[in-house]
Amino acid sequence: SDSLVLATQQGPVLTLTLNRPAALNSFTEGMHQALRAGLDAAAANPEVRCVVLTGAGRGFCAGQDLADPMVAPAAPGEPPKDLALAINTLYKPLVQRLKSMPVPVIAAVNGVAAGAGANLALNCDFVLAGQSASFIQAFAKIGLVPDTGGTWLLPRIVGRARALGLAMLGDKLPAAEAERIGLIWKCVDDAALADECAKLAQRLAAMPAKALAATRAAIDGAQALTLDQALDMEAALQSQLGSAHDYLEGVAAFGAKRAPVFTDR
Numbered sequence: 001s002d003s004l005v006l007a008t009q010q011g012p013v014l015t016l017t018l019n020r021p022a023a024l025n026s027f028t029e030g031m032h033q034a035l036r037a038g039l040d041a042a043a044a045n046p047e048v049r050c051v052v053l054t055g056a057g058r059g060f061c062a063g064q065d066l067a068d069p070m071v072a073p074a075a076p077g078e079p080p081k082d083l084a085l086a087i088n089t090l091y092k093p094l095v096q097r098l099k100s101m102p103v104p105v106i107a108a109v110n111g112v113a114a115g116a117g118a119n120l121a122l123n124c125d126f127v128l129a130g131q132s133a134s135f136i137q138a139f140a141k142i143g144l145v146p147d148t149g150g151t152w153l154l155p156r157i158v159g160r161a162r163a164l165g166l167a168m169l170g171d172k173l174p175a176a177e178a179e180r181i182g183l184i185w186k187c188v189d190d191a192a193l194a195d196e197c198a199k200l201a202q203r204l205a206a207m208p209a210k211a212l213a214a215t216r217a218a219i220d221g222a223q224a225l226t227l228d229q230a231l232d233m234e235a236a237l238q239s240q241l242g243s244a245h246d247y248l249e250g251v252a253a254f255g256a257k258r259a260p261v262f263t264d265r
């Protein structure tokens, strides 16, 4: 198909596949719009309880398409391009959309994830990667800083020493090494990636979506809080969740020794 992002739904799991394989699914404005539209539709559809992001072909996403006129350096004599335009209108809303999804989001990293493509994956709730996948903070190699949330994410995920090493050197980090240093959730055999991802997605889809989305917001939000503030935030969230259907259902199912049926979103 010629759509820039393919959407396929299997039960409660929606898979969005970045689809510019000839350019390793690097981002154009059109692919940004298509991905955002896919995420918006998933967020609005109560039948979707987990989203999977993956890439068509041999790559996951090579970051910004460097040939795109929006970012390609100006020719001599032309005024310089302001990259903040692409960041503010495309990358920032994408990260915010991911962080506000009402359901868990899994990145199934099937191949190289570079620049904004690496950080796109790291903004998801789970990163599962195939053995042949890799992660590259490519920004410094072209004279930029990590974007798409990289400056915020990297030190929180792997600590300052590794964050600086990855960001300054821009080396290709193989998926197994990414798992070893805690950058991603899991590295699996390439042949097992689709199945492992489907299993995880089905499992998450059966869990209380509202609590999972609140868990993401709480864990990210607590990074900027003192312990006392975090304790207050936890109280406020339990107060909200504790009067919702899923809590009653979870406790009732536990008491009755049966599987819960969660519906809040």
Ligand code: T3D
Pocket (backbone or CB within 6 Å): 022, 023, 024, 026, 062, 063, 064, 065, 066, 067, 071, 083, 084, 086, 087, 112, 114, 115, 116, 117, 136, 138, 139, 142, 144, 147
């Ligand atoms: O404000 C802003 O918008 C700035 C935005 C910043 C966000 C960013 O993401 S900055 C970082 C941008 N990305 C990169 O710097 C990565 C560039 N790509 C690479 O370094 C390599 O392609 C990879 C290491 C990712 C993969 O290498 P390899 O050898 O497996 O593949 P390849 O041969 O380099 O790429 C295959 C094709 O995809 C090739 O096209 P061709 O020659 O077959 O026609 C290549 O040009 C194309 N491609 C790969 N990455 C990009 C790309 N085309 C445009 N933009 C790309 N980023």
